[in-house]
Amino acid sequence: MRKVLITHNELCVGCHLCEEVCSQAWFKEINPAKSAIRITELGNADWGMAVCNQCGECIAVCPTEALYRDKAGVVRIKKDLCVGCLSCVGFCPTRTMYYYAGYVEPFKCISCGLCAKECPAEALAAETLPD
Amino acid sequence: MEMKEITQERIEALRAGHKVLAEFHYEPRPVERGYAGKTLYVNVSTNTIGAKPVDERMKRTFIGGRGFDLWLLWNAVKSDTRWDSPENEIVIASGPLGGIVQYPGTGKSIAVTISPLTGIPVDSNVGGYFGPLLKFSGFDALEVQGIADREVIVFIDGNAGLVQIMEAPEESVNSHILAEEIVALFGQTPQEKQGVSSVSSGVGAEHTLIGCLNFSFYDPRRKLTRLKQAGRGGIGTVLRKKKIKALVVKYVGVKGDSNHPTDLETIQQVGAKMHREIYERDPIMFTMRLDGTNHLTKIMNDYDILPVHNFRYGSHPEAEKIYSPHFQKYFVYDAPDGCWYGCTLACAKFAAGLELRTGPYKGQTVTVDGPEYETVAGIGANCGIWDAHAVLEANFYCDAYGIDTISFGTAMAFAMECYEEGILTPEITGGLKLNFGNADAMLEALHQMSRGEGFGVIIGQGVRRMKQIFVERYGADPQFLQDIGMEAKGLEYSEYVTKESLAQQGGYGLANKGPQHDEAWLIFMDAVNNQIPTFEDKAEALHYFPMWRTWFGLNGLCKLPWNDVEPADNRTRYKGIEAAKVPEHVENYVRLFRAMTGRDDVQSGADLIRMSEAVYNFQRIFNLKMGSGTREHDAIPYRSVGPVTDAEYESRAERYDQQLRELVGVDPSGMTTAEKRQALRRYREAQYEKLIDAVYKRRGWNERGIPTLEKVRELGIDFPEVVALIEAHTQKGT
Structure with missing residues (x-):
């Protein structure tokens, strides 16, 4: 069982509201560089949606066991254990482990679903998938 | 590692044997811009412990790591100090970039001593956690002098601000058990255990001159201690001579900003980029x-x-x-x-x-x-x-x-x-x-x-x-x-055959500590790719690459992430020797150094080379102080130059015959193998001498291999003792 934020790129209208909701929820400010979901313009009115798929490959590269999978199947970071080496950032297959320059620890999507609730195009959904 | 667990009973028995012989309290202060600003001095003969300041000139001239080690050792020993003299020291340091967690290969310690094998300083670099944890505990280097009259452990608690010399009669000597005992003694939780690192050796070091040091780190997933080795030059033999079972540091709380760099953002950017490069490139390189x-x-x-x-x-x-x-x-x-x-x-x-x-x-x-x-x-x-x-x-x-x-x-x-x-x-x-x-x-x-x-x-x-x-x-x-x-x-010698690479013969023969490849590895560039054909080319390579590689040792870095992975476009953007320098990675190091120390005067790779040149020349002069450091000591065995025996010659006869014809100008037909061997030997030995001449000239040394006064002044290492040494040798010699 794995709780994952599902993206439907074909529905995305590029409003960036998800980025605002995410950074507001977790960093208390509107700043796309502090969002765990990133929307990029691909041209021809297409939009790329980059967010963690909870694959968990980062867990194996963490030297301090700060990364783990919780009961809901979501990959999370224990900030007190994390030294901020950013190995996980470099080794993320989907490039969706993020860091904000000057902050020691990286951050990632934890499938909270707040952005999905606000998405006007229904391009996002927090779903629980079987393993 | 032995897989057996250390029992509580065993730990208590070890503790019961501990008796504090000396104690030193200090106020732990954060590292600033990569430097702790102090070094730790421990004497196990007199049971004294103290801290020494690190001043601006020491930082500018010696940078850190091997540079600090050599400077501290220079001041501790006399020209007649032997490896087993009480005044000989083991000095261990990280460096200003040591302990960066965002960039790969930043946990090296560099250990230096007067070697039992060579009688001159040996430097040996090693992984494991000791150096960075020592720095975060408040010390850029640790000097250990003296010979204890009983088995001891030196313990540094960087969180409490405490250093102890303690009698330790019960601990094992062999590192695979001792390192586990140390972690069990000084760490309780997995985080604490990861904050404990020891330096130890073993019983073999006591009976030989080739003893190594083992530097430990705790592996929290496998729940055991792992060992990395400062192998070269017999430093483990010196440790056991001093009756030291272990040097132990404990520091819990390593974070990505523990070095308090001037510019954390740049370090993160360069580091994350490098992690990605390894992710993409290592599997195909x-x-x-x-x-x-x-x-x-x-x-x-x-x-x-x-x-x-x-x-x-x-x-x-x-x-x-x-x-x-x-x-x-x-x-x-x-x-x-x-x-x-x-x-x-x-x-x-x-x-x-x-x-x-x-x-x-x-x-x-x-x-x-x-x-x-x-x-x-x-x-x-x-x-x-x-x-x-x-x-x-x-x-x-x-x-x-x-x-x-x-x-x-x-x-x-x-x-x-x-x-x-x-x-x-x-x-x-x-x-x-x-x-x-x-x-x-x-x-x-x-x-x-x-x-x-x-x-x-x-x-x-x-x-x-x-x-x-x-x-x-x-x-x-x-x-x-x-x-x-x-x-x-x-x-x-370390493990490469140099017969077909004149440059690497020099790489080994001219290495300050003796023939170890960490100073220069030029075989592909020289013998395989023929990119440095002339003596001047080889001399330039034997200037640049030893200086470049020295820089890692000044900073607490590992050499591997420099050229054991390369950016995808390295070989298309650059050719030949320039590609071998991996310019993008050189730029990474320039950015890291500047971001850590705030030294805006450091702008290019050439500025890094200059840092190394000062320390490298200083080490050469240190050899001179210890009665070595001149041309005759750069001689190498003929096995590293060419075939010693007929069987060796005949095993590659076609290659050697061709060289006789094309390089030596001798027709091998009709000659016996022994005659051909001798002709080749005369040629190759003369080539080596010509190479030495070219390298000395490039490095600013006289024909006896002694740095000139002009050179040491230019490099800012014209300390009175250095000048006096050079003057004495120059008058005596040429």
Whole structure:
């Protein structure tokens, strides 16, 4: 069982509201560089949606066991254990482990679903998938 | 590591034996811009402990790491200090970039001492957590002087601000057990255990001159302690002479900003970029994450550079038996293998399930880090032992006993050749049949080193002393032993055949500490790719690359992430030697140094080279202070230059005959092998002397290999003692 934020790129209208909701929820400010979901313009009115798929490959590269999978199947970071080496950032297959320059620890999507609730195009959904 | 757990009863017994002999309290302060600003001095003769300030000139001139080590050692020893004199020190340092967690290869410690093998300073770099934890505890370097009158542990608690010398009669001496005991003694939670690192050696170091230091780090996933080695030059022998069982540091709380850099953002950007590069490039380049450095064994064999049978040959039909796949079956890949946080190149390999067939731990199933290429090439190929299990077993015991695998392999190969040549007999070796390929004899000699008995102890004195002993006691031909004994300055060669690379002959012969490849590795550039054809080209390479590589040691860095992975466009953007410099990575280091220290005057790779040049020349002059450091000490054995025997010549006759015709201008037809060998030798030895002339000139040294006064002034190392030394030698000499 794995709780994952599902993206439907074909529905995305590029409003960036998800980025605002995410950074507001977790960093208390509107700043796309502090969002765990990133929307990029691909041209021809297409939009790329980059967010963690909870694959968990980062867990194996963490030297301090700060990364783990919780009961809901979501990959999370224990900030007190994390030294901020950013190995996980470099080794993320989907490039969706993020860091904000000057902050020691990286951050990632934890499938909270707040952005999905606000998405006007229904391009996002927090779903629980079987393993 | 032994897999047995240390019992609570055992821990209490160890603690009961502890008696504090000296104590020093200090106020822990945060590291600023990569520097703690103090060094720690410990004397185990007098039981005194103190802190010394690090001033701006020390930082500017010596940078840190090996630079700080050498400066502190210089001030501690006299020209007649020997390795076993009480005033000799072991100095260990990280460096200003040490302990960065965002960039790979930033956890190195550099250890320096007056070597028992060479009588001059040796520097040896090593992974594990000790150096960075020492710095975060408040000290840029640790000096240990004196000889204790009983077994001691030096303990640094960087969180509490406490340093102790304690009597430690009960702890084990062999590192694989001792390191576990130390972690059990000083760490409770997994985080605390990860904050404990020890430096230790083993019983083998007590009976030989080739003792190594083991630096530990705790692996929280496997719940055991792993060991990395400062192998070269017998520093472990010095540690045991001082009756030190372990140097221990404890610091809990490492974070990505523990160095308090000037510009954390840049360090993060450069680091994250590098992690990505390794993720994308390592699997298609050198597979360090899969194989570690042993991926080199196949490459070296393919290019005729793998030392076989005491460096006689460069390849062997059976070499495949010690290629990576034969070790992969022991490796476990269930955890990150960096020897410091954030090292994603992760060349440390974790071998498990090794059942020991010999020795005091026979029958036990153990784990061991490695094997490194040097270990496989030295104990395997060079001794003709094409047996992965035997190599791993020797690797385990070398680490446990505190023996350098490189000196062990090269010294063993020398003894084996002497045995096969009839110089040594079973009567002399006490029955050890030291034929090439005899793994049991190799392992028994290693166990003898640990017990302090038998012919193994003679081998453990190293090649230089073996040559003397074999001449004096057994009537060996001194010239032959000089030709085949692979040592220079008293240090055993590391594991590359240099016969076809004049530049690398110089890389070894001119290395400050003796023939170790960490100073220069030019074989491909020189012999394979022919990119440095003239003497001036070779001299330039023997200026740039040793200086460049020295820089890693000044900063607490590992060399591997520099050129054991390259950006995808490195070979299209740059050609030849420029590509070999990996300019984008050089730029990474410039950015890291500036971001850490805030030194805006550091703008390019040339500024980094200049830092190294000061320390490198200082080390050369340190050699001079200790009675070495002149041209005659840069001489190398002919085995590293060309074929010593007819069999060697004939094994590559086509190559050598062609060189006689094309390079020497001699027609080999009608000549005997011995005559051809002599003609080639005269040519090659003359080439080496010409190379030395060119390199000395490029480095700003006189023809005797002494840095000129002008040079030392230019480099800012014109300390009064340095000037006096150079003046005395210049008047005496030329």
